[in-house]
Amino acid sequence: MSDPADLTISEAGAAMRAGALTSVDLTEAVLQRARVTESELHAFLTLDQAGAKSAAEAADASLAAGDDAGPLHGIPIALKDNMCTKGIETTAASQILSGWVPPYNATVVDRLAAAGAVVVGKTNLDEFAMGSSTENSAYGTTRNPWDTDTVPGGSSGGSAAAVAAGSAMGGFGSDTGGSIRQPAALCGVVGLKPTYGLVSRYGLIAFASSLDQIGPFARSVDDAVVLLEAIAGFDIHDATSIRGEVPNFRGSLNEGVAGLKIGIVTELSTTGIDPEVKAAVSRTVDRLSDAGADVVDVSLPSCEYGLSAYYLIAPAECSANLARFDGVRFGHRAEGLTTEDMMAATRAEGFGPEVIRRILLGTYALSAGYYDAFYGQAQRVRTLIRRQFSAAYEDVDILVSPTSPTTAFPIGDRTADPIAMYYADVCTIPVNLTGDPGISVPVGLDSKGLPIGFQLMAPALGEERLLQVAKVVEDQAVFTDRAALATSEVAS
Amino acid sequence: MTDYEAVIGIETHVELMTDSKMFCGCPVIFGEPPNTTTCPVCLGLPGAMPVPNAKAMEGILKIGTALDCEVAEISYFHRKNYFYPDLPKNYQISQYDVPICHDGSIAIDVDGAPTMIGITRVHMEEDTGKSIHMGGGGRIHDAEYSLLDFNRSGVPLVEIVTEPDIRSADQARAYGAELQRIVRTLGVSDARLEEGSMRFDANISIRPVGQEELGIRAEVKNVNSLRSLQRAVAFEIERQIAHVEAGGTVVQETRHWNEESGKTTSMRSKEESEDYRYFQEPDLVPIEVSAQWRDAIVAGLPELPAAQRARYEALGVDNRVAGVLTSTEGIGELFEEAMEAGGDARLIGNWLSGEVVAWTRNENKAVAEAHLEAAHLVELAGLVADSTLSASAAKQVLGGVLAGEGTPTEVAEARDLVQISDSSVIEAEVDAVLAAQPDAVASIAGGDMKPIGFLVGQVMRATGGKADPKQVSDMIRAKTTS
Numbered sequence: 001m002s003d004p005a006d007l008t009i010s011e012a013g014a015a016m017r018a019g020a021l022t023s024v025d026l027t028e029a030v031l032q033r034a035r036v037t038e039s040e041l042h043a044f045l046t047l048d049q050a051g052a053k054s055a056a057e058a059a060d061a062s063l064a065a066g067d068d069a070g071p072l073h074g075i076p077i078a079l080k081d082n083m084c085t086k087g088i089e090t091t092a093a094s095q096i097l098s099g100w101v102p103p104y105n106a107t108v109v110d111r112l113a114a115a116g117a118v119v120v121g122k123t124n125l126d127e128f129a130m131g132s133s134t135e136n137s138a139y140g141t142t143r144n145p146w147d148t149d150t151v152p153g154g155s156s157g158g159s160a161a162a163v164a165a166g167s168a169m170g171g172f173g174s175d176t177g178g179s180i181r182q183p184a185a186l187c188g189v190v191g192l193k194p195t196y197g198l199v200s201r202y203g204l205i206a207f208a209s210s211l212d213q214i215g216p217f218a219r220s221v222d223d224a225v226v227l228l229e230a231i232a233g234f235d236i237h238d239a240t241s242i243r244g245e246v247p248n249f250r251g252s253l254n255e256g257v258a259g260l261k262i263g264i265v266t267e268l269s270t271t272g273i274d275p276e277v278k279a280a281v282s283r284t285v286d287r288l289s290d291a292g293a294d295v296v297d298v299s300l301p302s303c304e305y306g307l308s309a310y311y312l313i314a315p316a317e318c319s320a321n322l323a324r325f326d327g328v329r330f331g332h333r334a335e336g337l338t339t340e341d342m343m344a345a346t347r348a349e350g351f352g353p354e355v356i357r358r359i360l361l362g363t364y365a366l367s368a369g370y371y372d373a374f375y376g377q378a379q380r381v382r383t384l385i386r387r388q389f390s391a392a393y394e395d396v397d398i399l400v401s402p403t404s405p406t407t408a409f410p411i412g413d414r415t416a417d418p419i420a421m422y423y424a425d426v427c428t429i430p431v432n433l434t435g436d437p438g439i440s441v442p443v444g445l446d447s448k449g450l451p452i453g454f455q456l457m458a459p460a461l462g463e464e465r466l467l468q469v470a471k472v473v474e475d476q477a478v479f480t481d482r483a484a485l486a487t488s489e490v491a492s
Numbered sequence: 493m494t495d496y497e498a499v500i501g502i503e504t505h506v507e508l509m510t511d512s513k514m515f516c517g518c519p520v521i522f523g524e525p526p527n528t529t530t531c532p533v534c535l536g537l538p539g540a541m542p543v544p545n546a547k548a549m550e551g552i553l554k555i556g557t558a559l560d561c562e563v564a565e566i567s568y569f570h571r572k573n574y575f576y577p578d579l580p581k582n583y584q585i586s587q588y589d590v591p592i593c594h595d596g597s598i599a600i601d602v603d604g605a606p607t608m609i610g611i612t613r614v615h616m617e618e619d620t621g622k623s624i625h626m627g628g629g630g631r632i633h634d635a636e637y638s639l640l641d642f643n644r645s646g647v648p649l650v651e652i653v654t655e656p657d658i659r660s661a662d663q664a665r666a667y668g669a670e671l672q673r674i675v676r677t678l679g680v681s682d683a684r685l686e687e688g689s690m691r692f693d694a695n696i697s698i699r700p701v702g703q704e705e706l707g708i709r710a711e712v713k714n715v716n717s718l719r720s721l722q723r724a725v726a727f728e729i730e731r732q733i734a735h736v737e738a739g740g741t742v743v744q745e746t747r748h749w750n751e752e753s754g755k756t757t758s759m760r761s762k763e764e765s766e767d768y769r770y771f772q773e774p775d776l777v778p779i780e781v782s783a784q785w786r787d788a789i790v791a792g793l794p795e796l797p798a799a800q801r802a803r804y805e806a807l808g809v810d811n812r813v814a815g816v817l818t819s820t821e822g823i824g825e826l827f828e829e830a831m832e833a834g835g836d837a838r839l840i841g842n843w844l845s846g847e848v849v850a851w852t853r854n855e856n857k858a859v860a861e862a863h864l865e866a867a868h869l870v871e872l873a874g875l876v877a878d879s880t881l882s883a884s885a886a887k888q889v890l891g892g893v894l895a896g897e898g899t900p901t902e903v904a905e906a907r908d909l910v911q912i913s914d915s916s917v918i919e920a921e922v923d924a925v926l927a928a929q930p931d932a933v934a935s936i937a938g939g940d941m942k943p944i945g946f947l948v949g950q951v952m953r954a955t956g957g958k959a960d961p962k963q964v965s966d967m968i969r970a971k972t973t974s
Binding site: 082083084090092097100102103104106201202203204205206208209210236237238239240316317319320323324325326328329330339340343363366367368371375 | 532535536537538539540541542543544571573575577580581582583638640767769770771774775776777
């Protein structure tokens with residue numbers, strides 16, 4: 001492949017250090033891909049061409065001066081538009097934040113800058129990360145680069161689509177109930193949700209604080225490791241971030257799976273799973289077994305309540321998190337005779353229907369007289385799920401399942417049926433409730449030519465083992481297909 | 493006629509004077525231009541997250557420990573949800589079912605009747621910003637528009653809630669005063685009521701004496717001094733009794749104390765009681781207080797006002813004076829220093845609580861601004877003890893010292909207030925007065941002692957106040973009754 005936009009991060013990094021490629025050329029190739037694909041794809045809400053260009057120039061200059069910031073030096077990446085970027089509009093794909101320019105950077109953004117990364121732009125999402133298709137964006141739907149009549153998944157659909165299409169070498173999303181892993185599966189890229197607390201949430205516009213976690217999109221497991229390394233670690237600004245040394249993520253990356261015990265979660269792999277997805281998962285498991293892993297079935301019955309618990313806890317937290325959008329200090333403001341009228345009108349105008357639905361659900365779930373039956377009960381289910389997962393990890397090293405019950409579905413297919421849309425997260429939600437890490441790795445295409453994702457899960461801070469097994473899955477799947485929009489005939 | 497008993501509980505908010513705010517690094521300073529001590533966290537900007545201030549936690553632990561509370565090993569922050577423009581996140585980070593300190597007490601003494609007031613809970617929260625209502629009467633309902641200042645937003649706020657143990661307006665005031673003294677002694681807040689760094693809300697109900705069940709309570713807000721706490725509670729008790737006596741029933745409501753009219757007026761009914769939808773704050777982890785931390789707090793506590801008062805009283809200072817010495821800024825320190833230098837406790841205590849406090853009020857200055865040192869007080873007490881100055885002359889000398897006229901000896905000389913030590917000089921003045929007042933002398937000789945005081949006064953006037961009145965009195969007595 002001759003277009004630098006299609007290189008992996010490690011390939012591009014090697015070429016730059018060999019003097020065969022500059023960050024400016026690489027960034028220009030990626031921006032060119034974006035210019036060509038965006039009219040169809042709409043992965044970006046803001047494409048910061050000038051900013052990216054000057055960051056790339058600076059990266060080249062510092063590398064030439066011998067100041068090498070590491071594997072992300074000069075690499076163009078994309079950020080989901082719910083991460084605050086100082087001086088760059090940040091909307092969370094909501095009308096209520098239209099035109100809002102943050103006065104500060106999210107910790108992740110600062111860390112990426114320190115790692116030498118070049119931000120090409122801010123990507124589309126479901127409004128406030130609430131959705132599974134990116135159709136809930138107030139600024140238009142992102143399309144799947146494999147088939148532009150289908151959704152890219154969500155809520156981090158823009159970052160997933162950009163990485164798949166080559167309009168970014170790597171991307172970052174946030175995962176509250178599957179918002180990194182599910183779009184990664186639907187777009188045929190690697191998507192990692194780290195352990196809760198491993199990556200700072202400071203500057204991430206909160207959806208559900210006890211579930212949200214930032215993580216990377218990449219075109220390979222190796223690239224995912226590099227992207228994770230740049231952002232992981234304790235942050236003084238996030239009281240829930242994990243203290244202590246950042247664990248080694250690559251220590252056992254190439255050690256294979258011989259002797260490891262892998263459990264297939266029955267409850268996430270049978271009912272409601274598309275037969276082609278089921279078959280791909282089963283082929284993947286067989287290959288792991290061939291590679292020397294001991295594969296067993298694991299039953300985690302509490303997973304069946306995961307979706308219900310999630311759709312109480314996440315809306316409850318969002319009802320408080322989104323209360324600050326009131327028109328008083330920033331963002332959109334509607335007219336009103338009294339302050340209360342102004343706030344109510346601002347919120348009615350500024351929020352889309354899915355956001356309003358979840359705020360109402362959450363407000364109800366926390367109300368006096370209902371708290372115990374809804375929010376309290378959901379927290380008890382969460383505890384139960386946590387216990388069942390930790391019990392399972394006493395016996396197995398890694399748990400696996402499909403990432404998404406289906407491959408990419410047609411745009412508009414589920415917008416009228418919120419419950420059908422919520423069901424897209426059924427396999428990914430459990431590890432958000434437990435706080436454990438999970439990753440989606442592409443393992444093949446269905447008969448429509450759409451990618452299928454395979455999910456791997458590990459106990460908290462078990463990223464090293466998770467990535468080790470993901471690497472084997474990747475190696476054996478030999479998933480070399482590229483999205484239609486990324487092929488050079490379309491792109492160049 | 494029924495006899496009624498008032499049942500009062502007080503909620504107090506105390507702003508802690510930490511270097512930085514509760515959940516961000518912004519400084520806690522007052523009087524800065526609006527919205528200059530703010531950041532994404534205390535402005536509630538999207539994405540910002542709270543990080544608890546360890547110094548503030550130390551402050552609340554000091555308060556809780558001083559109030560003899562139990563300290564929870566693990567407690568939690570909750571979100572209290574309500575929409576208000578000066579509350580940037582539209583939720584306040586507070587504590588709910590497990591406060592950090594609970595079940596304490598505070599001893600008060602009203603007219604020699606000691607009472608224990610139970611402390612239900614002491615919890616940590618963050619302050620709101622300030623709404624400034626422009627136009628109209630400065631209150632929201634008739635304002636043309638409102639401005640917001642978020643400098644105060646996120647200042648650490650401790651809420652202290654009593655049991656309904658208070659029975660009178662005097663007790664309410666005594667509780668408020670003692671709590672203020674304790675907080676100031678701990679050095680965690682300046683606890684100024686006028687400036688709002690300490691704020692009281694009083695919950696007041698009445699019930700017929702002997703009835704167990706509590707009456708319906710009204711909550712009185714906007715109480716900005718100890719005096720208005722007392723007046724507001726007294727007014728509200730009278731209002732409720734009069735209302736019930738007239739056949740009415742007390743309704744649960746929030747009432748506003750108006751300082752000028754001396755009345756409370758209804759602000760809002762609590763019937764549509766707000767549902768704050770509390771839930772555990774997911775951006776923060778539970779607060780853990782180790783035994784070690786608790787022990788360090790206990791070990792580091794200063795002497796509390798009650799213990800200090802007892803110590804002063806043991807030195808011969810009377811109860812009321814001891815109260816002033818332990819509650820007036822700068823006064824206690826001078827007293828302590830003077831005691832260390834061996835000064836007379838009773839005399840110096842009286843001067844500090846009397847003349848010196850009066851001077852600060854009249855001059856509207858702090859004690860520190862007076863030209864008064866502990867050494868001056870000790871010197872002055874010495875001048876009284878060796879009869880160089882009379883008690884009244886000493887007070888005049890103290891006035892001169894406060895005004896910066898010099899040391900007590902210098903002021904006494906400059907103002908010519910030194911007592912006449914030569915008894916022949918005094919005797920001459922006495923003889924002159926006796927000679928001039930034969931009627932008075934005759935009365936005394938006849939057994940009526942009343943004119944002695946008059947004659948002493950005449951001698952004092954003749955000596956310009958510099959004679960020792962006791963010596964003069966003795967001399968007159970000797971000369972007229974022999």
